Amino acid sequence: MNRKRVIIIAALLALLGGVGPLVLTFYLSQYLALEAEEGRLQLISDLALDRSISTFASAIKALHKFDTLPFKPCSEAHIKLMRTVTITTHTVDDIGYMANGILKCNAGGMTRTMIRGNPVDFTLEDGEGVSVGVAPDVGGNKSMTSVSYKSHMVLIDASRFADIVIEPDVQLAVLTSSGKLLGTLHNPDLSLINAIARGPNGTHVKDDLFATKRRSGLVAIAIEPRRKIIPQVRREQIVLFPLGLLLAISMVGAVILFSRRRLSPLGELKIGIDRREFIVHYQPIIELKSGACVGAEALVRWQRPDGSIMRPDLFIPLAEESGLILGITDQVIALVIREMKSILATDHNLHIAINLSASDIKSGRALTVLGKALLNSGIQPQQIWLEVTERGFMDIDTTRATIERARALGYTVVIDDFGTGYSSLSYLQEFRLDALKIDKSFIDTVGTDSVTSSVTPHIIGMAKSLKLKIVAEGIETKAQADYLLEQEVEYGQGWLYAKALTSTGFIQYYWHNKLLSSPPNKKPDRNGVAAQ
Numbered sequence: 156m157n158r159k160r161v162i163i164i165a166a167l168l169a170l171l172g173g174v175g176p177l178v179l180t181f182y183l184s185q186y187l188a189l190e191a192e193e194g195r196l197q198l199i200s201d202l203a204l205d206r207s208i209s210t211f212a213s214a215i216k217a218l219h220k221f222d223t224l225p226f227k228p229c230s231e232a233h234i235k236l237m238r239t240v241t242i243t244t245h246t247v248d249d250i251g252y253m254a255n256g257i258l259k260c261n262a263g264g265m266t267r268t269m270i271r272g273n274p275v276d277f278t279l280e281d282g283e284g285v286s287v288g289v290a291p292d293v294g295g296n297k298s299m300t301s302v303s304y305k306s307h308m309v310l311i312d313a314s315r316f317a318d319i320v321i322e323p324d325v326q327l328a329v330l331t332s333s334g335k336l337l338g339t340l341h342n343p344d345l346s347l348i349n350a351i352a353r354g355p356n357g358t359h360v361k362d363d364l365f366a367t368k369r370r371s372g373l374v375a376i377a378i379e380p381r382r383k384i385i386p387q388v389r390r391e392q393i394v395l396f397p398l399g400l401l402l403a404i405s406m407v408g409a410v411i412l413f414s415r416r417r418l419s420p421l422g423e424l425k426i427g428i429d430r431r432e433f434i435v436h437y438q439p440i441i442e443l444k445s446g447a448c449v450g451a452e453a454l455v456r457w458q459r460p461d462g463s464i465m466r467p468d469l470f471i472p473l474a475e476e477s478g479l480i481l482g483i484t485d486q487v488i489a490l491v492i493r494e495m496k497s498i499l500a501t502d503h504n505l506h507i508a509i510n511l512s513a514s515d516i517k518s519g520r521a522l523t524v525l526g527k528a529l530l531n532s533g534i535q536p537q538q539i540w541l542e543v544t545e546r547g548f549m550d551i552d553t554t555r556a557t558i559e560r561a562r563a564l565g566y567t568v569v570i571d572d573f574g575t576g577y578s579s580l581s582y583l584q585e586f587r588l589d590a591l592k593i594d595k596s597f598i599d600t601v602g603t604d605s606v607t608s609s610v611t612p613h614i615i616g617m618a619k620s621l622k623l624k625i626v627a628e629g630i631e632t633k634a635q636a637d638y639l640l641e642q643e644v645e646y647g648q649g650w651l652y653a654k655a656l657t658s659t660g661f662i663q664y665y666w667h668n669k670l671l672s673s674p675p676n677k678k679p680d681r682n683g684v685a686a687q
């Protein structure tokens with residue numbers, strides 16, 4: 156992902172992280188207030204159902220007192236008993252005796268007009284018939300519910316079914332499960348009640364909140380204006396808003412932190428390693444006397460997602476500092492073996508030099524990785540040269556141990572950038588090495604009157620006396636090449652021969668150089684250039 160995309164995504168995430176929790180706080184406070192209020196309405200509905208059921212129970216109890224009648228129907232004693240039961244049962248407003256569907260007498264005495272029994276709307280569990288909305292002929296002007304059993308019936312004032320104490324703005328209705336209205340409180344909108352009773356799917360209540368409870372064949376519905384939740388919403392917001400604000404700040408902070416890390420050079424390097432964005436270029440190493448290509452130095456490059464290629468000196472120091480270099484070395488080793496396997500297995504005189512960093516030397520891990528990669532590859536260990544620099548010699552004992560181990564495994568160990576540090580000479584005494592690479596800065600002085608120009612022959616002489624192979628780095632001119640040849644330096648690399656090439660570029664270069672080297676009359680000249 157490139158920087159621009161990271162910045163855009165981070166900005167979007169920050170916006171989302173900043174606004175999201177606040178919007179969430181808003182909705183959550185609404186939701187919690189709604190939940191609390193609906194819970195309260197549920198309780199009210201439940202209470203109303205309790206009241207309805209207990210009203211029925213006490214009326215039925217009163218009714219069953221007349222199951223066996225020891226008196227003559229409508230006798231004085233019978234009427235007296237009906238009157239007593241009516242007075243002592245607070246849910247019952249009247250008791251009557253029926254014969255052939257006609258009311259004969261009630262708690263008030265003998266009936267003078269002909270009053271017919273009401274059609275039964277539904278039957279209770281024990282066979283009592285219930286008629287709803289009974290005309291007020293018997294009980295005054297109120298709407299009544301009658302419950303009849305055998306020859307007796309009781310009348311109940313409809314208001315008793317919803318007779319509970321609630322706030323005036325809460326409306327209540329109790330219905331039978333078939334939708335017959337038993338009782339109401341605070342004059343609910345009956346069309347709304349019927350819509351709610353039919354089921355929530357068909358119910359659209361915009362300005363009101365409601366709760367429904369169903370039990371024992373009855374339904375209680377409590378309704379109140381939606382605006383009643385506003386104070387509760389405010390209370391919830393007082394608690395939730397600071398939390399939402401805190402969350403928003405943390406999320407924006409996390410996004411900033413993450414994007415800063417992601418956009419930091421170290422963050423980008425980590426991602427580059429994870430995504431294996433590293434490639435290797437190969438700079439040919441030439442035998443100066445014959446001009447033959449005898450090897451190459453593997454030089455890592457970072458291929459960025461946008462296709463650009465970053466030079467190693469721009470990221471290797473950071474990778475070394477942070478310890479990420481180990482992952483890069485792993486990738487370089489894997490790439491070298493994969494890309495060069497076929498020519499290295501074909502030509503055992505060809506070598507590839509791999510650069511090791513201080514951490515690689517300290518941990519010795521690169522040797523294990525290399526050992527695994529070389530298994531069954533057909534490549535011989537001496538074909539792998541390991542270049543170590545003075546910068547990598549942080550701990551003399553560990554360095555010595557790693558160098559010894561590398562040599563024992565058959566690898567060729569080269570001291571790179573020789574002469575650029577303070578203690579180059581002492582390291583030659585400390586460690587047993589195979590080759591020495593003269594730094595470009597010394598090669599640059601060849602043929603000049605620079606003060607360091609006189610150092611180059613000393614380095615060469617010293618390497619020879621220690622029987623080290625010598626590679627000269629950074630040869631750019633024919634004069635430099637001629638001088639090195641005169642000094643009997645065996646190998647060289649530099650732009651005079653070739654710059655670092657891609658793997659296919661190097662393989663082509665190698666075969667081309669080999670082809671030209673083969674016929675005696677077409678051998679490459681001392682500069683690796685074939686005679687025409």
Ligand SMILES: Nc1nc2c(ncn2[C@@H]2O[C@@H]3COP(=O)(O)O[C@H]4[C@@H](O)[C@H](n5cnc6c(=O)[nH]c(N)nc65)O[C@@H]4COP(=O)(O)O[C@H]3[C@H]2O)c(=O)[nH]1
Nearest residue numbers: 454455466467468487510511512629630631648649650655
């Ligand atoms: N001007 C000029 N330059 C020439 C000439 N011949 C070679 N060079 C450059 O000199 C550097 C030689 O590599 P080095 O001394 O090992 O120096 C290397 C090495 O220390 C480090 N490096 C490269 N690859 C790796 C790697 O895989 N691992 C580690 N740890 N370090 C690496 O990065 C340094 C720079 O590498 P590069 O940029 O590839 O630069 C290379 C190469 O391209 C020439 O004739 N003229």
